Amino acid sequence: MKVKFNNYLRAIVIGFTILHSACAQNPHGQNVSIVNQQRLIEKSTVLLNNEARLVPIQNLDIAKIASVHFGYTYATAFDSLLNKYTRVQTFNGNQYTGINSLNNLSDDLKMYNTIIVEITSAETNNQQLVDFINNNKRLKNVMVVLFGDGKALAALDGVNAPLIWSEILSPLSAQYAAQLLFGGVGATQKLATDYSVKYHAGTGFFTNKTRLQYTVPEDAGINSENLLAIDKIVSDAISQHATPGCVVLVAKDGKVIFNKAYGYHTYGHTLPDQLSDIFDLASVTKISATTMEVMRLTEQGKLNLDSTVGNYLAKARTTNKKNIKVRELMLHEAGLVSFIPFYEKVRPADFSRDSSDAYPTKVAEHYFMRKGYFNDVMWPQMLNSSLRTRGQFVYSDLSMYFMREIVETVTAQPLNVYVQQQFYNPLGMQTAGFLPRNRFNADKIVPTENDTYFRMSVLDGYVHDQGAAMAGGVSGHAGLFASANDL
Numbered sequence: 250m251k252v253k254f255n256n257y258l259r260a261i262v263i264g265f266t267i268l269h270s271a272c273a274q275n276p277h278g279q280n281v282s283i284v285n286q287q288r289l290i291e292k293s294t295v296l297l298n299n300e301a302r303l304v305p306i307q308n309l310d311i312a313k314i315a316s317v318h319f320g321y322t323y324a325t326a327f328d329s330l331l332n333k334y335t336r337v338q339t340f341n342g343n344q345y346t347g348i349n350s351l352n353n354l355s356d357d358l359k360m361y362n363t364i365i366v367e368i369t370s371a372e373t374n375n376q377q378l379v380d381f382i383n384n385n386k387r388l389k390n391v392m393v394v395l396f397g398d399g400k401a402l403a404a405l406d407g408v409n410a411p412l413i414w415s416e417i418l419s420p421l422s423a424q425y426a427a428q429l430l431f432g433g434v435g436a437t438q439k440l441a442t443d444y445s446v447k448y449h450a451g452t453g454f455f456t457n458k459t460r461l462q463y464t465v466p467e468d469a470g471i472n473s474e475n476l477l478a479i480d481k482i483v484s485d486a487i488s489q490h491a492t493p494g495c496v497v498l499v500a501k502d503g504k505v506i507f508n509k510a511y512g513y514h515t516y517g518h519t520l521p522d523q524l525s526d527i528f529d530l531a532s533v534t535k536i537s538a539t540t541m542e543v544m545r546l547t548e549q550g551k552l553n554l555d556s557t558v559g560n561y562l563a564k565a566r567t568t569n570k571k572n573i574k575v576r577e578l579m580l581h582e583a584g585l586v587s588f589i590p591f592y593e594k595v596r597p598a599d600f601s602r603d604s605s606d607a608y609p610t611k612v613a614e615h616y617f618m619r620k621g622y623f624n625d626v627m628w629p630q631m632l633n634s635s636l637r638t639r640g641q642f643v644y645s646d647l648s649m650y651f652m653r654e655i656v657e658t659v660t661a662q663p664l665n666v667y668v669q670q671q672f673y674n675p676l677g678m679q680t681a682g683f684l685p686r687n688r689f690n691a692d693k694i695v696p697t698e699n700d701t702y703f704r705m706s707v708l709d710g711y712v713h714d715q716g717a718a719m720a721g722g723v724s725g726h727a728g729l730f731a732s733a734n735d736l
Contacts, residue, residue: 277474280467283421287468290425293416296436297402299454303390304411305432306363309335309677310670312390315361317342317354319378321369321396323423330427331365333463333734335677351381363390365430369418370397373404386410394426403445424463431677432459458503466499466506476507483511494522494695498733508733514695515707527680527689527730529697529713534729535649537681537736538668542656543579545671551659554579561655568632575655577639578648584639585647591627592703592715599626612718613704613711623720628654646716649725656725665723673735681731683723686710694730 296304306312316331318324319342331337338361345354358364364385372378373395385391391410395401396418405412413429413436415422428434439453466473479497486492494512498505514520530537546552552575553560559571570583577583601608601617608617631647653664660667665683673681685694689710697713700706704718712718714727722728 277467277472280465280473283465284468286419286421287425287464290415290417290419290422291434292438294422294425294429294436295414295438295440295453296429296456297412297414297440297448297452297454298409299411299436299456301411304392304413304430304436304454305456305459306334306392306430308675310674312363313361314338314363314365315340315358316365316367317358318367319343319372321367321423322418323396323420324367326420327367327394327423327427330424330433330463331430334431334433334460336679337365351377355381355385358385358389361389364392366391366393368393368395370395370399370401373401379405379408382408382410392430394430396422396426399440399442399444399448402448406445406447428462429456432456433462434458461500462504463508464504464506469501469504469506471501471506479507479509487512490516493518496522496524496526496528496733498736505734514692520692522695524734525680525693525732527685527694527710527732529695529708530729530731530736531697531713531727532646533736534717534727535725537731538664538683538729539649539652539656539725540579541672542660542664542667543575543652546656546659552656558651558655561658562651564628564632569636570632570651573636573639573651575652578651578655581642581644581648582640583645583648584636584641584643585645585651586634586637587644588646589627589630589634589716591630591719594626595719610719610721611711612722613700613706613708615706616704618719618721627716627719646714646726650716650720651725653723653725663723664725665728678731678735681729681735683728683730685730 312335314335314337316328316337317340321327328337328339340354340357342354345351366382368378382391382393386409392413393405393408393410394413395405396415399414399416402414413426415426425434429436435458436454436456440448440450443449466476476499483495483497487494492512493516494510494514496510497507499507508524510522510524510526512522514522543552547554554576555574557571558573558578559566565571573583599619599622602615604611604617606620608619610618610620610622612618631650634647656667657664669682680689682688691709694710696707696709698708700708703715712722712728717724717727
């Protein structure tokens with residue numbers, strides 16, 4: 250396909266910056282214009298030197314990525330989109346001065362195995378910059394993103410790193426190129442003109458869309474004016490004290506078209522909600538942790554949905570749970586009671602306000618359960634509970650308590666460790682996981698509740714579900730935390 254570019258677009262496109270915190274608030278007509286501009290950007294963006302298929306970037310669990318820019322005007326927009334996909338550290342090359350400036354920059358990049366270099370056509374005549382790219386390419390994965398006149402490609406004939414060239418220099422093209430690096434959009438064009446012996450007409454690589462794209466509602470066939478009701482609904486919820494704040498994200502057809510933070514962490518109005526805030530996902534844990542692990546183990550042939558609880562769990566073999574099929578647990582058709590209010594039977598000797606070897610399980614601030622409480626008290630209660638409606642759908646937390654025990658028996662690995670290593674880290678999820686207070690400051694986590702009946706404290710980073718908390722914060726039915734973008 251031939252690349253055509255109309256020069257009049259330069260003045261128009263430069264005036265637009267998509268801010269996803271308010272993208273759905275743009276007038277419909279302006280968003281239609283943005284979509285049209287994105288189509289032109291797609292037609293003037295080409296992926297080169299991708300023989301090794303390093304683009305889109307893979308293996309996010311082991312990729313340590315740095316983004317380096319020099320004179321690129323829209324580096325902020327570019328880097329912001331990169332960080333939607335995984336954690337990327339930004340380096341401003343202009344802060345390195347002197348005769349050894351680029352060598353010093355290379356030394357500071359030593360802890361990164363993937364380097365993204367943003368340059369403009371005016372910078373390609375700098376041989377030191379070309380040497381910087383090639384020197385790092387010998388040791389690391391390097392991707393180059395070039396914005397501007399295609400004639401500058403000739404100066405990069407000696408560069409073998411994957412190269413994304415976008416003729417348009419604008420915030421929209423910056424965001425498009427960033428998404429192409431991670432598979433949010435696919436590369437669809439080849440060069441239409443000869444620029445050098447290496448970069449000649451017909452050169453280019455195609456890629457598929459493999460991850461979410463970040464765009465405006467009109468790009469997914471939605472009129473942005475139809476999303477204005479979200480503001481009203483959230484405003485009503487906050488004013489009526491249904492919640493002090495929230496983060497709303499809307500995705501359709503693989504495209505994020507609305508993402509906005511509202512209100513505050515608490516009714517004290519001290520910390521405004523941020524798009525990156527971490528929330529207690531409660532029973533979404535069943536889907537976004539336990540069910541995914543069950544699916545993976547089933548497709549690997551390590552878990553049989555038609556095998557029984559007794560086949561996997563020795564202690565269940567002398568109970569009424571022994572013949573329950575895994576499939577029944579997953580469908581909530583095992584006849585289990587919906588839940589057991591474990592916290593109501595906690596005795597003074599079962600908890601302490603201070604941690605110790607005897608009280609190691611942290612349930613909340615200044616609340617620690619005694620060692621072995623789950624195995625000694627909670628697990629026997631579940632194993633010996635009654636079966637009431639087997640064969641009928643009755644939603645039950647107990648099903649996922651059992652599934653946690655089963656998958657941990659199969660993998661010999663804690664549920665939280667398995668899903669972190671197998672799903673969240675490879676997906677580039679920066680916040681998702683159990684026990685968030687082990688990894689993040691409390692001000693990054695939105696409190697779930699002011700608990701006035703069990704733990705007598707504000708639950709900030711400790712799972713709201715009482716049973717999951719008493720089990721140590723990790724369970725099959727609750728305990729997962731994440732930001733809206735990660736979820």
